[in-house]
Structure formats: structure tokens, C-alpha cells
Amino acid sequence: MSEAPHLTFDLEKPGVSKGDLVVPKGADCEALSLPVFSLNKGEGPRLLITGGCHGNELEGPIVARRLIEWLPEAQTCGRIIIVPVLNPPAVQAFTRNTPIDGLNLNRVFPGRADGSATERIADAVSRILLPTADTIFDLHSYGPGWEFPLVNTTHPVADPGLMAKTIRMAEAFKLPMTLIWEHPETPGMFDTLAQNQGKVFICPELGGGEVGAEALAIYEAGVRNGLIALGLVEGKSDYLTFRRQNSVQALETRRSSDELYSPARGIFEPRCSMLDEVKQGDLIGVLYPMDSLTADTIDVLAPGTSIVCGIRSGSYVEVGEFIALLGRPLNR
Incomplete structure (x- = not known):
């Protein structure tokens, strides 16, 4: 490797900054550049918003770009860092996994500095971006081939205090469903890494295989509700209607039967x-x-x-x- 992962700008600089998170080259590909947006308005919550972890889930990158358009006027305090696309090779190929090495980015955290392309992306995010935030919104969708409502998902967290904070934050989005998913033990997930560091990690999901206008508008409004709940944006949260259903419910799954x-x-x-x-x-x-x-x-x-x-x-x-x-x- 010729260099360590790094940002091309100073996160501590006040106001809007734009640059890249540089992921060093390796034996399998040249260096990768992940575009990064930062809006630093001083004291307050520290939030990291990411999209494009999986390349066939395009709602996250679209919503992330939409946020960049209006946040400079709306944000009142704190710092928000937005990375619309965590995995550029996968998004460009419209594949869930990275086409360079076939790995799933959300199964290799915290990554390896001397690993393959996917592992180097995870290493750069883990070392450079994750330490800057106390809350993470990782924008996903369930990908082609599924019908899935707009839902905030999280997995059970051993720390009851962090679990309660996570549920409150997830419900603040006011999406049609908040789901505590008892997922099989899977190493290398981004949320597990963040939660083990005491951070609140929220993962909106949306399924159906089509990037629809209604779903995108609700997705963006839900993220805005989350920003309001954190105190980063002023305003009143909206209850959202999706496919003529206006109920908001919190659910949990049982791994053995559900x-x-x-x-x-x-x-x-x-x-x-x-x-x-x-x-x-x-x-x-x-x-x-x-x-x-x-x-x-x-x-x-x-x-x-x-x-x-x-x-x-x-x-x-x-x-x-x-x-x-x-x-x-x-x-x-």
C-alpha cells in the first residue's frame, strides 16, 4: 500500500466542506475515492449518514444526495457527515456485493488495511469516519425481489440503555414500522461494530425493487424526522402515510419462528x-x-x-x- 486511508479535507473546519475519503489501492484495484459532505455548525450531536453499502440498493444514495441540497439552510447545530455511496464499485455494477472481490461490505467490518477492496473500504470507514459520530443513519433498502415497507430496523443490543435509546431514535423517524430484528449471529456488520462502541445505529430499509417517488419522499421525510429528534434541524415531525396505511407500529422478530x-x-x-x-x-x-x-x-x-x-x-x-x-x- 502506498498510503493510509484519509480525508482530503479538515472535518473540524466550520461550515460546508466537500471532499473524498481515500481508500488506498491494493493488489486488486487502484485507490478508491468516496465523496464526503460535511456540515459543521459547532456544538451539538455528531451524526454520520451513509448510503450505498449494497450496490443494488439505490434509495439510500438518492436520499443522501437530497439531504445535501437542503441541509445547509436547515441545520442549526452540531455536525453531519454524509457519504452517499460507501461502495462505489458495487453501486456502479448494481450488485449487492463488491464485484472486485465478491464480498459483502456489511459483513467485513471493521475491515483490514491490508485486505481486499471491500475490506479496505470497511477499514477506512471504521478508522476515519466512525470515530467522528455518536449516531449513525445507514440508509439501506431491501433490494430487488422483495416487498418490504418503509421500516427502521435494528438488532437486539445487550446494553439495555443503548437499546432503549436506539428504539426511541428509530421510532422518531415515524416510518410505518420499527422492527427489532433478531437476526442470526453474523460477523462483520456495520451496526454491530458501532453499537459495541456505544453508538446509536439506525438502519432504514425499503423493499420492492423499484425506486418509486412516493417511497423516496417518505424515506426522506423520515430521515428529516430523525434529524429533528436529534435537535440538528428545527421543525415539527410528520406522521407519514404509506400505501394508504397511516399506522405506526413497533415490532420484533423471533429468530426461531419468524x-x-x-x-x-x-x-x-x-x-x-x-x-x-x-x-x-x-x-x-x-x-x-x-x-x-x-x-x-x-x-x-x-x-x-x-x-x-x-x-x-x-x-x-x-x-x-x-x-x-x-x-x-x-x-x-
Whole structure:
């Protein structure tokens, strides 16, 4: 490596600054430059907003760029750093993983300075940007092939104080759903790294595979609500209406029963929609085996009373592939 990761400008400079986070070159590619926006208005909360961790989730980069347009006039205190695209090679290729090395950026944190391209990006973000913030908004969407509502997700946090702060911050977005997702233990996630350092980490998600005007407007308004809750922007938070549903609810998942996986390979047809309430035995979807025309279709049924948090859009799935996520009201 010819250099260490670095910013091309001084974060402590008052006002608006624009530059790059330089990720050093390695054996697999030249140096990468991640455009960075900083607005420093003195004392107050320190917020990092990131998008484009996964290259086929474009809502985050779009919303991040929208924020840059109006924040200079709206922000009243503190410092906000925005990185619209954490993984430029993946976004340019419209792939979830980095095409250079095939790795998922959100599974390699804190990264390695001497690693492959994805690991070097994670290392630069972990060493240069993460220490500057006490709160992180990591803007995601669920990517093509899923129907997923606008939802703020977080995983259970061992520290009850940090868990309570995280839930309050997530609910402040006033998105249709706040989901405490008991996700399988997965090393290398950005949120786990931040939360282990005592930071509040919020991850908005949106699914459906299409970058729609309604969803983008609500996504941006939800982030604005979060900025208001932090005290970085003045104004009144708005309750948001999405697909004619104006309820706001906090849900949690049970890892053992709420993640449904395909029992066979074939084409999955959803038979319910996100935010639907289902009871035990209700039809979630139908799987059509394609290896034989004589094979019976397979019904995928709800294991219990729950709410559909996300469901796979009609697509070909393999055995054991994730097809639906269920939840229930959060037990506080």
C-alpha cells in the first residue's frame, strides 16, 4: 500500500466542506475515492449518514444526495457527515456485493488495511469516519425481489440503555414500522461494530425493487424526522402515510419462528402483502416446483399470529432461501 486511508479535507473546519475519503489501492484495484459532505455548525450531536453499502440498493444514495441540497439552510447545530455511496464499485455494477472481490461490505467490518477492496473500504470507514459520530443513519433498502415497507430496523443490543435509546431514535423517524430484528449471529456488520462502541445505529430499509417517488419522499421525510429528534434541524415531525396505511407500529422478530425459508426449489408466489395480519395456518405464499410438472405445489403457512414485515416478490428460489419475515408487537 502506498498510503493510509484519509480525508482530503479538515472535518473540524466550520461550515460546508466537500471532499473524498481515500481508500488506498491494493493488489486488486487502484485507490478508491468516496465523496464526503460535511456540515459543521459547532456544538451539538455528531451524526454520520451513509448510503450505498449494497450496490443494488439505490434509495439510500438518492436520499443522501437530497439531504445535501437542503441541509445547509436547515441545520442549526452540531455536525453531519454524509457519504452517499460507501461502495462505489458495487453501486456502479448494481450488485449487492463488491464485484472486485465478491464480498459483502456489511459483513467485513471493521475491515483490514491490508485486505481486499471491500475490506479496505470497511477499514477506512471504521478508522476515519466512525470515530467522528455518536449516531449513525445507514440508509439501506431491501433490494430487488422483495416487498418490504418503509421500516427502521435494528438488532437486539445487550446494553439495555443503548437499546432503549436506539428504539426511541428509530421510532422518531415515524416510518410505518420499527422492527427489532433478531437476526442470526453474523460477523462483520456495520451496526454491530458501532453499537459495541456505544453508538446509536439506525438502519432504514425499503423493499420492492423499484425506486418509486412516493417511497423516496417518505424515506426522506423520515430521515428529516430523525434529524429533528436529534435537535440538528428545527421543525415539527410528520406522521407519514404509506400505501394508504397511516399506522405506526413497533415490532420484533423471533429468530426461531419468524424467518420463513423455502422448503424446495421453484417459483415462489406471495399470497399476502407487507403489513398484513396473519393467523396460524394462514397462507403466506405458494411454491411451484419446476423440476417436474407432476410435483404438487407447496403451501407456505404462517406458524402463528403475526404481522408480515417483508415478503419475497415472485421469484425463483432455492431450497432454504429466505422468503418471508414475520413479526409481532414489541414487548417493551
